[in-house]
Amino acid sequence: MKILHLETSSKNCSVAISQGDEILCLCEEVSENYKQSESLHTFVEWALEGAGISLQDLDAVSLGKGPGSYTGLRIAAASAKGFCFGLKIPLIAVNSLKTMIEPFLNKEYDLIIPLLDARRMEVYSAVFDGKSGEMLTKTEAKILEENSYEEYSGKKVLFVGDGALKAKDILQFPGEDFKEDVFPSAKYLIKEAVDKFNNNDFEDVAYFEPFYLKDFQGVKKKKTS
Structure with a gap:
């Protein structure tokens, strides 16, 4: 096809x-x-x-x-x-997010965590098994904090995506690696x-909506006199 x-x-x-x-x-x-x-x-x-x-x-x-x-x-x-x-x-x-992990599967990483920048200190994120590519957590909008993902301390973790640039300066556990130029x-x-x-796994074209995860937040224009 x-x-x-x-x-x-x-x-x-x-x-x-x-x-x-x-x-x-x-x-x-x-x-x-x-x-x-x-x-x-x-x-x-x-x-x-x-x-x-x-x-x-x-x-x-x-x-x-x-x-x-x-x-x-x-x-x-x-x-x-x-x-x-x-x-x-x-x-x-x-x-x-699944399209960000494929190049890194079956390498030395236990987990691969794509991070897409969602403005400020927030990222779109999910956790994937580094060998099988199985999604281990649901996709979420996550505010990065010092202890974010600390439950994976001790594992070899790869963070990929432009959100990894923010994570690199914040996260505080060993075993992590970062690749920021992944989209x-x-x-x-x-x-x-x-x-x-x-498998004939198709969307209903008429009713399909993208997976926005968050409501649209526009920028208000300043009033002019």
Whole structure:
């Protein structure tokens, strides 16, 4: 099957095309300005061109459902729904935090904990087994404190994601390692998306909502006289 994968939950606007388990093309860019609204459809066009296929060749759309950037998730969800409705193909959704752990599985780590920056001292987080990739805790919005994750003291723990930059200065237990330049990526949606496709594990396109985890918090404009 040929699947279009969209991942925009973080600073990384990421689009991939796969055929079965094989990645055919990847277009992505990390930007501090969250350029999903500008880049997403251009990246889709480039990925299709790079893969040598058209939209009509797609069998499904796979989406990183969050948690993460409210605006980024809305943009990708709206696009994914449009493709699915227009092409009459199914929608597959994957927890975005899962896409951050795959490159580090089966290495020296007992646990892998992705941390996506959620502003101030808060992160989006979950705990995964470092060998099997099994999710051991639910996804949560967590305020980082000195004793956060101390229950895992004594284990070899890898923190990944832009939230790890904050954690590195706060957490106080041995055995931890940090990789701050890791973001959710469409290329790591492929494995689970293929499994879900084969099991007919699809979303209801009409009623699907991204996994926001927190309510939208906008910035109030200052009143002008």
